[in-house]
Amino acid sequence: xxxxxxxxxxxTKESTQEMIDKAxxxxxxxxxxxxxxxxxxxxxxxxxxxxxxxxxxxxxSARGCAYAGAKGVVWGPIRxxxxxxxxxxxxxxxxxxxxRNLMTGINGVNQFAMQFTSxxxxxxxxxxxxxxxxxxxxEAHELFPLAKGISVLSECPVGLxxxxxxxxxxxxxxxxxxxxxxxxxxxxxxxxxxxxxxISNDTIRDxxxxxxEFAEPETPYDIALIGDYNIGGDVWSVKPLLEEIGLNVxxxxxxxxxxxxxxxxxxxxxxxxxxxxSMNYMCRVMxxxxxxxxxxxxxxxxxxxxxxxxxxxxxxxxRIKENVERVIAKYDPLMQAVIDEYRPRLxxxxxxxxxxxxxxxxxxxxxxxxxxxxxxxxxxxxxxxDYERTSVEMPEATVIYDDASEYELEEFxxxxxxxxxxxxxxxxxxxxxxxxxxxxxHSWDYSGPYHAYNGFPIFARDVDMAVNSPTxxxxxxxx
Amino acid sequence: MSADAAVKYVTxxxxxxxxRVAEWINTEEYKEKNFARQALVIxxxxxxxxxxxxxxxxxxxxxxxFVHGSQGCASYYRSTLNRHxxxxxxxVSDSMTEDGAVFGGQNNLHEALENAYTMYKPKMMAIFTSxxxxxxxxxxxxxxxxxxxxxxxxxxxxLPFANTPSFNGSHIHGYDAMLLSILQTLTEGKQVEGRCTGxxxxxxxxxxxxxxxxxxxxxxxxxxxxxxxxxxxSETFDSPLDGxxxxxxxxxxxxxAADSVNxxxxxxxxxxxTAKTFTWIKDNFSGKHVSLPxxxxxxxxxxxxxxLSELFGKPVPESLKAERGRAVDAITDAHQYIHGxxxxxxxxPDYLMGYVSFxxxxxxxxxxxxxxxGTKKVEKELQALLDSSxxxxxxxxxINKDLWHMRSLLMTDPVDAMIGDTHGKFAARDANIxxxxxxFPNFDRVNLHRYPLVGYQGVINMMTTICNKFIEVRDExxxxxxxxxxx
Numbered sequence: 001x002x003x004x005x006x007x008x009x010x011x012t013k014e015s016t017q018e019m020i021d022k023a024x025x026x027x028x029x030x031x032x033x034x035x036x037x038x039x040x041x042x043x044x045x046x047x048x049x050x051x052x053x054x055x056x057x058x059x060x061s062a063r064g065c066a067y068a069g070a071k072g073v074v075w076g077p078i079r080x081x082x083x084x085x086x087x088x089x090x091x092x093x094x095x096x097x098x099x100r101n102l103m104t105g106i107n108g109v110n111q112f113a114m115q116f117t118s119x120x121x122x123x124x125x126x127x128x129x130x131x132x133x134x135x136x137x138x139e140a141h142e143l144f145p146l147a148k149g150i151s152v153l154s155e156c157p158v159g160l161x162x163x164x165x166x167x168x169x170x171x172x173x174x175x176x177x178x179x180x181x182x183x184x185x186x187x188x189x190x191x192x193x194x195x196x197x198x199i200s201n202d203t204i205r206d207x208x209x210x211x212x213e214f215a216e217p218e219t220p221y222d223i224a225l226i227g228d229y230n231i232g233g234d235v236w237s238v239k240p241l242l243e244e245i246g247l248n249v250x251x252x253x254x255x256x257x258x259x260x261x262x263x264x265x266x267x268x269x270x271x272x273x274x275x276x277x278s279m280n281y282m283c284r285v286m287x288x289x290x291x292x293x294x295x296x297x298x299x300x301x302x303x304x305x306x307x308x309x310x311x312x313x314x315x316x317x318x319r320i321k322e323n324v325e326r327v328i329a330k331y332d333p334l335m336q337a338v339i340d341e342y343r344p345r346l347x348x349x350x351x352x353x354x355x356x357x358x359x360x361x362x363x364x365x366x367x368x369x370x371x372x373x374x375x376x377x378x379x380x381x382x383x384x385x386d387y388e389r390t391s392v393e394m395p396e397a398t399v400i401y402d403d404a405s406e407y408e409l410e411e412f413x414x415x416x417x418x419x420x421x422x423x424x425x426x427x428x429x430x431x432x433x434x435x436x437x438x439x440x441x442h443s444w445d446y447s448g449p450y451h452a453y454n455g456f457p458i459f460a461r462d463v464d465m466a467v468n469s470p471t472x473x474x475x476x477x478x479x
Numbered sequence: 480m481s482a483d484a485a486v487k488y489v490t491x492x493x494x495x496x497x498x499r500v501a502e503w504i505n506t507e508e509y510k511e512k513n514f515a516r517q518a519l520v521i522x523x524x525x526x527x528x529x530x531x532x533x534x535x536x537x538x539x540x541x542x543x544x545f546v547h548g549s550q551g552c553a554s555y556y557r558s559t560l561n562r563h564x565x566x567x568x569x570x571v572s573d574s575m576t577e578d579g580a581v582f583g584g585q586n587n588l589h590e591a592l593e594n595a596y597t598m599y600k601p602k603m604m605a606i607f608t609s610x611x612x613x614x615x616x617x618x619x620x621x622x623x624x625x626x627x628x629x630x631x632x633x634x635x636x637x638l639p640f641a642n643t644p645s646f647n648g649s650h651i652h653g654y655d656a657m658l659l660s661i662l663q664t665l666t667e668g669k670q671v672e673g674r675c676t677g678x679x680x681x682x683x684x685x686x687x688x689x690x691x692x693x694x695x696x697x698x699x700x701x702x703x704x705x706x707x708x709x710x711x712x713s714e715t716f717d718s719p720l721d722g723x724x725x726x727x728x729x730x731x732x733x734x735x736a737a738d739s740v741n742x743x744x745x746x747x748x749x750x751x752x753t754a755k756t757f758t759w760i761k762d763n764f765s766g767k768h769v770s771l772p773x774x775x776x777x778x779x780x781x782x783x784x785x786x787l788s789e790l791f792g793k794p795v796p797e798s799l800k801a802e803r804g805r806a807v808d809a810i811t812d813a814h815q816y817i818h819g820x821x822x823x824x825x826x827x828p829d830y831l832m833g834y835v836s837f838x839x840x841x842x843x844x845x846x847x848x849x850x851x852x853g854t855k856k857v858e859k860e861l862q863a864l865l866d867s868s869x870x871x872x873x874x875x876x877x878i879n880k881d882l883w884h885m886r887s888l889l890m891t892d893p894v895d896a897m898i899g900d901t902h903g904k905f906a907a908r909d910a911n912i913x914x915x916x917x918x919f920p921n922f923d924r925v926n927l928h929r930y931p932l933v934g935y936q937g938v939i940n941m942m943t944t945i946c947n948k949f950i951e952v953r954d955e956x957x958x959x960x961x962x963x964x965x966x
Contacts, residue, residue: 026597026598027594027597027598028593028594028597030590031590031593031594031597054574054576055550055574056574056590056594057572057573057574057587057588057590057591057594058545058571058572058573058574058590058591058592058593058594058595058598059571059594059595059598060569060570060571060595060598060599061550061554061572061574062554063550063551063554064550064551064554064555065549065550065551065552065554066551067551068551068554068555084519087610087646088527088610088644088645088646089520089523089525089526089527089645089649090526090527090529090530090552090555090645091555093523093525093526093527094526094555094556094558094559095555096522096902097902097922098558098562098922106497106501107905107909108504108883108886108905109497109500109501109504110492110497110500114521114522114883114905115521115522115523116519116520116521117519117520117521117523118518118519118520119520119523120645120646121646121647122644122646122647124646125614125646132518133518135517135518135519136518136519139516139517139518139519140519142512143509143512143513143516143519143521145500146492146496146497146500155610156548156549156609156610156611156614157610157611157614157646159580160580160610160611160614160615161614187549187551187552187611188549188575188576188577188579188580188611189576189577190576191576193551211487212487212488212489213486213487213488213489214488214489215488215489215490258489260489260490261489263489264488264489405598406569407598407599410724424558425558425561425562426554426557426558426561426567426568428561429561429565429566429567430567430569430724431724432720433567433718433720433721433722433723433724433725434722434723434724435720435721435722475720475721475722476721476722477721
């Protein structure tokens with residue numbers, strides 16, 4: 001439980017600070033001063049590190065950019081829109097199919113998980129890209145007539161050469177009678193992906209929300225699932241569970257999402273949000289503007305799923321409350337069987353996490369369900385409110401790191417010798433070369449879903465597979 | 480009430496409408512509309528310049544690739560290399576943000592150089608640019624000079640730099656620009672009158688198959704020819720798992736690279752990916768300068784061996800002669816499974832040339848040949864290859880088209896298989912044909928980069944992969960009564 005203070009044998013405030021100080025030794029003075037406030041032993045009550053600051057140049061950060069946050073996270077998963085990477089070819093190419101936000105539908109017909117780009121050339125930089133944009137919107141509409149809208153996602157050059165995508169979008173939207181959403185998410189804006197999330201939320205606020213309504217009559221059980229991106233099919237695990245307890249999931253933001261349903265979300269009775277970091281902005285907007293309450297929840301591991309289901313039920317009548325108890329009673333033994341199978345092989349194993357903006361706190365208890373303890377955690381692009389929420393989940397005095405450099409992570413892993421590291425593709429092979437088991441925790445390492453009751457058995461299997469693979473026994477050669 | 484009338488409801492697309500469009504996108508009519516596109520590019524199979532620059536940088540000893548620009552760019556390049564090789568790809572950026580756009584990137588560059596030099600202890604940092612500094616017009620020559628004056632790094636520390644604007648060319652051009660700058664930097668003042676290293680400088684070009692590099696080295700060892708590979712990524716991206724992480728596990732030694740200017744001969748096997756570098760080498764390196772196509776297939780491998788024999792005055796070793804015989808044996812044994820099969824091909828120019836000549840020599844038909852970033856020269860050379868064989872007569876070349884064009888081609892004028900990279904898998908699935916991932920990148924099959932495509936061994940590997948797949952398809956799809964023991 002989050003309320004009791006957890007301790008890890010051998011980890012004290014002093015030992016953690018010593019480890020941090022050692023990691024900082026390598027930095028030149030100025031960089032050391034900048035990095036030091038981003039690393040701290042967990043104090044259990046507050047955001048103990050500084051966050052959402054500029055990355056120190058040259059330190060090998062894992063961070064991405066605002067465009068990545070807009071295209072990869074918020075917009076990309078909306079399945080029935082054409083998402084145009086506006087600018088040179090690279091950004092769209094790198095973010096093409098590399099996030100695993102799965103989609104229903106037929107590719108190129110009513111689902112558009114593809115790479116659309118204006119492919120800027122030198123002449124577009126010199127003369128501007130607005131004309132090209134106008135033309136490509138016409139072409140996209142003609143070739144993909146079932147697309148419900150088009151997003152225009154700016155890459156760095158667009159903002160630097162002074163193009164006006166907003167006026168092009170406005171005019172073209174009128175001419176094509178189609179929602180065309182300009183998103184000024186140039187990669188140089190802000191300090192990480194996070195600003196891209198925020199800018200995208202703002203464009204949803206300015207261009208989409210409230211422009212549609214659901215055709216069927218409202219019910220007291222209408223909700224929206226916010227901040228689930230359907231990584232490896234997460235939404236397809238979560239949505240049926242919410243329906244099983246009697247709720248109507250009217251819209252999903254934005255995993256396997258549909259534009260018009262997102263546009264009608266102002267008509268739901270409750271927003272429940274998984275990834276707080278990337279979508280709390282629109283929850284607040286809908287609360288202020290439409291009076292829709294919102295609730296954070298956590299669907300990683302049976303303990304948190306149980307807590308979350310009850311919290312969700314708390315917002316509804318007895319019918320839902322009874323359904324939730326029934327559902328918990330149905331799944332508890334199934335989850336216990338998973339725990340009985342894997343826990344003996346994982347008991348006491350140590351985990352270190354370094355992910356984006358949610359999972360470093362949200363998965364802590366799922367590991368605990370398997371008998372594992374998280375001994376270090378941190379985020380690429382979290383803010384102070386994320387770290388507040390993290391401190392209560394993490395054991396006392398364990399190390400918390402913000403925008404960690406690869407060097408720091410290496411130092412911490414060398415000192416703590418965790419049995420598993422959960423982080424991203426850029427970190428994966430580094431730690432595997434060190435002989436440390438690893439799972440990608442952005443993409444579920446090409447597995448999933450990990451959310452909800454259907455996800456936990458897969459999560460447990462994957463963790464066990466990583467930690468206990470016989471290949472690790474072969475790392476040390478006999479000669 | 481009038482407000483109510485204006486309410487727009489959530490609509491569902493009727494199923495028969497989805498069905499209609501799904502059929503329509505496979506038609507000749509759609510193909511025409513698709514090919515009429517002027518502005519929109521859909522599923523282009525090439526990346527931007529800096530990615531290639533990073534690959535070149537990783538090919539040198541102790542070298543830290545350094546992105547001057549936004550940090551997100553660096554993360555994108557690194558992830559791409561991580562996914563393709565399933566290996567670490569350490570690189571830094573100087574994290575330019577809005578204020579960089581206003582004041583220029585010099586402060587970021589200087590701070591990053593000092594930090595990265597201190598933390599990651601490189602022997603060289605290879606600097607290349609992403610969009611932002613290219614657009615605001617950062618003067619890298621001046622910035623780097625100032626960095627050394629300020630002692631961000633020692634005065635003699637090598638800092639090659641390349642302008643690699645993403646709105647020009649593709650990853651192969653970034654590879655070329657970075658390699659050129661690295662060689663210019665390292666060889667400066669190293670040419671010694673009358674000195675000859677006796678070595679071959681071999682330049683593979685933009686090649687993300689580590690097996691190919693090992694194959695070149697093996698061939699040269701068989702010959703007994705001393706060599707310097709420029710740039711050698713084979714250890715960087717195929718390093719052992721033994722419990723120790725090494726930031727710089729391999730790469731061409733900087734001293735050797737510096738001495739390459741005094742080489743006996745320099746040979747590029749990636750003419751399109753090293754055009755500028757090779758032009759410069761011709762004017763600046765001692766010894767002979769030769770450009771050959773990447774040795775895919777028997778004939779181009781023969782040409783390589785003959786050239787090596789000629790340059791170094793050594794006969795082709797018996798071991799390689801025997802290997803040639805085994806390769807010819809392998810393709811003859813398997814030819815019946817590939818003969819007459821039509822192929823769709825796409826990729827970088829050097830690889831594309833290789834696919835075409837390999838297929839023609841085993842009796843297959845290169846049919847749709849697409850280069851998403853090509854020139855008239857590429858088209859002309861491809862056409863000449865097609866013209867060299869009866870099997871090439873109905874092959875058609877598409878320059879500066881993308882994989883959405885390719886999809887239209889596959890659906891209206893079907894082929895038996897496609898050769899390319901992972902990005903073609905959607906079109907291949909729609910067309911119900913196998914996709915061979917010989918190109919870059921491969922995100923969805925394991926260990927392929929360890930299997931060489933060049934040389935006689937490459938001939939055997941490509942032939943085996945392709946023919947066995949055709950046999951497998953037959954086994955999986957044939958009627959029960961035609962399912963038999965032998966194939």
